[in-house]
Amino acid sequence: MNFFLKNRRLIGYLGAICLLFGPQIFSQQVILGSDSLFHFNRFYDTAMQMKEQNWQYFISMYGFHESGRIVNALYGPLIAYFQGGLLLLTGTWFRYQLSSNLLLAFLAFFSMNQLLKHYQIDQYFRYPISFFFVTTYAIQYWVLRQGFSSWGIALLPICLIPMKELIDKRRLPIVTVGLSVAAMVQTHLFTSLLLVSIYFLVFIYVWIMSNQKIMLFKQLASSMIVCGIFSMNIWLVLYQLYTDNQLVAPFVNKEIYLSTINYQSAYWLLTPISFLGVIFWLIKETSVYRKKLPKPTLFIGGISLVYLLFSTNLIPWKLLSEQSFKIIELIQFPFRFFMPFIVLCGLYWGLIQQKTQKRNKKVEKGVVIISIIQTILVSSFHLFMQYQQSPATYLGKHARFTGAVVEEVVDSFHSHNLSELLQLVNKSTPDYVPIYQKTADNKYELYRQEIIEAKGFDKKVKDRKLIIEWFALEEETMVPIVAYKGTELNFNQTKLEIADVTFSPIGAPILLSQKGLNHLEVTYPATKNYNYLFIVVVVLWLGVGGYLGVEKLRKMYVGRSD
Structure with missing residues (x-):
């Protein structure tokens, strides 16, 4: 009883987090967002690997239409196996998503809370800020659209804890910084770049003020070695694949300037609506107490504004995108810079409150209540609209619904046959498939025609090999799998040399079928x-x-x- 009394505020906020998912629990539905099928295929693949004890680090033998394409090895393999294990444990897509959402929300809350606690911010300030963080679109991005960067941002506050020692003691903590960046690399690669950019700004600030500049560079080099060791599975895979193959890059946003928080992505700034009030309050408090605030606090506020700036059209994104810079194509959506702003803004918010000791209980309750109500209403709206439309409509461009009625999809949410949902709805996403020849054809449509909609092929996994069988006459056949330089093909008991095989532009092998049954085994020796x-x-x-x-x-x- 003493434990509950002592921690009643914490328990109250954790209960409020559970309340946020009331609409999903009540409706018993999975929220399918624009990125859901991509990640669900990833996790289904790792879940089946664990279930059947067929460990396959590279090619997809279960997910992505049993195509043999490489995704997880390039996209957070550690967390992909964690999510696959969670899917296997929960048994249905509904229970998986609800569990995953709750885990993400708790991770975000405790991550922000730990960062604020490390800065000696009182629980009366840090609990509301941590809860507020959970209700921002940075976290709700996964809940509503399955944007995987939410997992990286939920982890970001913990990864920024070593920043305090770097600023206060002008010493870079080698192991903790190296592990923080490595953990982010294992989770979400682009968010790891954002994390590195924050440390870069802090490092430059400390380096300018330090009289031990050589020592700081040595510490930086050592932390990079630690990071490299704990994320070597990522770097070695990237080196091997990109050395031997040219891969299709993830979606290139030609209209990048539209995806800013002061244009079509304003919902990032308005989730929750009280975020605007928080920002204006922080600006006011900074102007009043600017001379009393420590320089490190002002610096944190300053770098948060840098990320806010980059998330708007104050940066000439349209002009930059027209120059076809690779780094701009990598960014894809400027609203991504708003995510580290949210974390740094939360830290600055806590530091301001701790310094001024201003606590307005009515305002605090108002912010929390508005956040709860808005989060519940938004998720309820998504669930309502999802049920009213065809899955292909709310899954976005390149999506297809192969069933007869929407109720089939709803039933598949609770089916223990996890492949049922992935068979009813599919989406063409050719990310990371190899390019064997240049083509003007749309790669999304090529992937759909060559991999997803190919008929007459039987696929199964046996002895850690992907096996494809089909009946044909003596004719050329495009087999619906993706082969890389490194993939091994055994066709009708003959090992093929990749250099001698004809491929479609996106890596589907074109083989001369024999009359009758044809048998192809696909493996990846590495x-x-x-x-x-x-x-x-x-x-x-x-x-x-x-x-x-x-x-x-x-x-x-x-x-x-x-």
């Missing part, structure tokens, strides 16, 4: 070595987790003894 490498990386992370756990218990024991 998988065996990379499986071992992945195990080494996992053991390293488990070791770090175990060490931190023991240290936590030791400090708790010492604290009680005192």
Whole structure:
């Protein structure tokens, strides 16, 4: 009882987080967003690997229409296996999504809370800010649209904890910074670039003020080595694949200037609506207390404004996109810069409140209540509109619904046959498939025609191989799989040399079928070595987790003894 009384405010906020998902619990529906099918295929693939003990680090043998394409090895493999394990444990897509959403929300809350706690900000200030963080679009992006960057942003506050030592002591904590960046690389690559950019700005600030500049560079180099070791599975895969293959880049946004918070992506700024009030309040408080605020606090506020600026059209995004700069194509959506702004703004908010000791309980309750109501209303609206429309409509461009009625999709949310949902709805996404020849044809349409809608092929997984069988006459046949330079093809008991095979522009092999039954086995030989490498990386992370756990218990024991 004493525990609940002592932590009643924390328990109250955790209960409020659970309340946010009331509409989904009540409707018993999965919210399908524009990125849902891409990630659901990723996690279905890892779930089936674990279920059937067919560990395949590279090619997709279960997800993505059993196409053999490479996705997870390039896109957060550690968290992909975590999500696959969660899917396997929960058993249905509805239970998986609800569990995943709750885990993300709790991660975001405790992550922000730990960052604020590290800056000695009182719980009366940090709990409302942490809860507010959960209701921002940075986190709701996953809930409503399955934007995976939400997982990176939820982790970002924890990864910024070493920043305090860098600023206060002008010393870069080698291990914690290296591990923080490596953890983000394992989660979401673009968010890791945002994290590195924050540390770069802080490092430059500290380096200018420091009289030990050489030492700082040595610490930076050492932290990069730590990061490299704990994320070597990512870098080695990138090196191998991009050395031997030219891959289709993720979606290139030709109208990047539309995706800013002062244009078509204003919902980032208005989720929740009280965010505008928070920003204006911070501006007012800064102008009043500017001379009393410590320089590090003002610096954090300053770099947060840098990211706010980059999320708007005050940066000439239209002009920059017309120059076809690769880095601009990588950014895709300027609203991505608003995500680190949210985290840094939350930290600055806590620092301002801690310094001024201004606490208005009515305003605090108002902000929390508005956040709860708006989050519930928005998710309810998404669920209502989803049920009123065809899945292909709300899944966005390049999506197809293969069923007869919407109710089939709703039923598949609760089916223990996890492939049922992925068969009823599909979406053409050719990210990371190889390019064998230039073509003016739309790659999304090519992928749909050659991989998704190909008929007459039987696919199965046996002995850790993807096996495709079909009946044909003596004719050329385009097989609905994706082969890379590194993929091994055994066709009708003959090993083929990739250099001798004819491929479609996006890597589907065109083979001369024999009359009758044809048999193709697809493997990726490098998988065996990379499986071992992945195990080494996992053991390293488990070791770090175990060490931190023991240290936590030791400090708790010492604290009680005192």
